[in-house]
Amino acid sequence: MRKSRIFIQIICLFALVSCAKSKATDQSMPDKKDKGFYVVGYIFGSGDLDAESAKLDFSKITHLNIAFLNPDANGLFSPSAGLTAAIKRAHDNKVKVLFSIGGGNAPQHLKELIKPAKRAELIKELVKLTNTYNFDGVDVDLEGDFIDLNYEGLIVELSSALKPHKKLLTAAVATWNGNAISDKALALFDLVNIMSYDQTGPWNKEKPGPHSTYEAAETDFAYWNTSRSVPANKLTLGLPFYGYGFGPSIQESYSYGDIVTGFPGSELVDFVVVPNKGTIYYNGLPTIKKKVGFALNKKAGGIMIWQLLGDATGDKSLLSAINTLIQ
Numbered sequence: 001m002r003k004s005r006i007f008i009q010i011i012c013l014f015a016l017v018s019c020a021k022s023k024a025t026d027q028s029m030p031d032k033k034d035k036g037f038y039v040v041g042y043i044f045g046s047g048d049l050d051a052e053s054a055k056l057d058f059s060k061i062t063h064l065n066i067a068f069l070n071p072d073a074n075g076l077f078s079p080s081a082g083l084t085a086a087i088k089r090a091h092d093n094k095v096k097v098l099f100s101i102g103g104g105n106a107p108q109h110l111k112e113l114i115k116p117a118k119r120a121e122l123i124k125e126l127v128k129l130t131n132t133y134n135f136d137g138v139d140v141d142l143e144g145d146f147i148d149l150n151y152e153g154l155i156v157e158l159s160s161a162l163k164p165h166k167k168l169l170t171a172a173v174a175t176w177n178g179n180a181i182s183d184k185a186l187a188l189f190d191l192v193n194i195m196s197y198d199q200t201g202p203w204n205k206e207k208p209g210p211h212s213t214y215e216a217a218e219t220d221f222a223y224w225n226t227s228r229s230v231p232a233n234k235l236t237l238g239l240p241f242y243g244y245g246f247g248p249s250i251q252e253s254y255s256y257g258d259i260v261t262g263f264p265g266s267e268l269v270d271f272v273v274v275p276n277k278g279t280i281y282y283n284g285l286p287t288i289k290k291k292v293g294f295a296l297n298k299k300a301g302g303i304m305i306w307q308l309l310g311d312a313t314g315d316k317s318l319l320s321a322i323n324t325l326i327q
Helices: 002-028 049-053 083-092 116-132 151-165 175-180 214-227 256-262 285-297 318-326
Strands: 038-044 063-067 096-102 137-141 168-173 191-194 235-240 242-246 253-255 271-274 278-281 302-306
Touching: 038 049, 038 191, 038 318, 049 083, 063 083, 063 137, 083 096, 096 116, 096 168, 116 137, 116 151, 137 151, 151 168, 175 214, 191 214, 214 235, 214 285, 235 285, 242 256, 253 256, 285 302, 285 318, 302 318
Parallel strands: 038 063, 038 302, 063 096, 096 137, 137 168, 168 191, 191 235, 235 302
Antiparallel strands: 242 253, 242 278, 271 278
8 A cells, every 4th residue: 555655656746747847848938829929921812722721831820811802893702712611720720810802903993992982881791701701800901002092991990890790900011102001090900011022023124133121121110110100019020932033034923932942052042143044032041030030129010921832841941930930
């Protein structure tokens, strides 16, 4: 009996020590979600979202933004194939899912739908879509001249309509026309995703060069945080998982994954010269790490990625490098 009692005490002591070690390990490696540093990743919504979302490592992101779900001229939405499965997969992995409206090539009829005469019906359909598919919120990515006199009214009314349903309202913004967004509208967003990229591109061939520099990231963050008074914890710094080609006979656009696959060692630099064709500019591992470090030092809400499926694999993965730094 005494031996049994001693044996039980040893087992209990071992369990307590193991538990203590486990807790110590957990505390030394806090999860990024506990720290409140978000990793917002966009993915295109035009293909089979079930198949596309199956390629994602949900353990490395906190928010998935599906881009773009835009209405037809009558304000009605036709969601992409596999949407329900993709949202369930994300939620099973404790990742919030939003759909993004607008985009760089948003349909022109959207300008009419956000005007006062049609806005209420559009918002009704947006809320309906959010609830029907169990989205966690709406991301507004209106750019250029889509940010007009109707923008503030859209945001005010959409925010009011989403709040009773406890849904998020976020925005993708560019600094070059940030002044077109009013303080009133800006204050209503739960997160503001800074598109700190596309400073040049195929549309601006006379200005070849980097399209997403570290210096631009600093400038963009300062504008929204200091000049526009958006709290740092509401800002996510946009990172590109793609590059642009400039030259006489070079492809215009590349994913980061394609670049590092085609050009060994390119993950360590920010541009590749292709003999007799041109130059590809992008963000390699060192620049991405430097930007993430900047966001962490500024106590930003997190980082944003356009777009997740542009990444590479293994030790060349930008998303893996981002997560290593966060943790």
